[in-house]
Amino acid sequence: EVQLVESGGGLVQAGGSLRLSCAASGLPFDDYAIGWFRQAPGKEREGISFINSKFGKTWHTNSVKGRFTISSDNAKNTVSLQMNSLQPEDTAVYYCSLKWGDGLDPTAYEYDYWGQGTQVTVSS
Numbered sequence: 001e002v003q004l005v006e007s008g009g010g011l012v013q014a015g016g017s018l019r020l021s022c023a024a025s026g027l028p029f030d031d032y033a034i035g036w037f038r039q040a041p042g043k044e045r046e047g048i049s050f051i052n053s054k055f056g057k058t059w060h061t062n063s064v065k066g067r068f069t070i071s072s073d074n075a076k077n078t079v080s081l082q083m084n085s086l087q088p089e090d091t092a093v094y095y096c097s098l099k100w101g102d103g104l105d106p107t108a109y110e111y112d113y114w115g116q117g118t119q120v121t122v123s124s
Helices: none
Strands: 003-007 010-013 018-025 032-039 046-052 058-060 068-073 078-083 092-100 118-123
Touching: 003 092, 018 032, 018 092, 018 118, 032 068, 032 078, 046 068, 058 068
Parallel strands: 010 118
Antiparallel strands: 003 018, 018 078, 032 046, 032 092, 046 058, 068 078, 092 118
């Protein structure tokens, strides 16, 4: 059974940094894309950062480019999201997600597995 377990998150002041991590287990294949969505109250779930296991290629949505960095450790099946220069608009529940194949797609319905979510709150 595939499981995604997130850690990190919390409360930070604007301009601060946080690091999210996600540990994947039970993976029957080693060709996948993994990354992060976020959902703020009253808004749709938004794909923000992804990386594929096969090539290490990354994708970030425009609003986080230059501030967020995604990285992975394939040997440990973990992915991390370093978030710098956080702003109040980054406040949301952040979800780790995984899909099979190396396509980096920010569309939620493409993803097969989800973590439980972790809250990130940025105060002004």
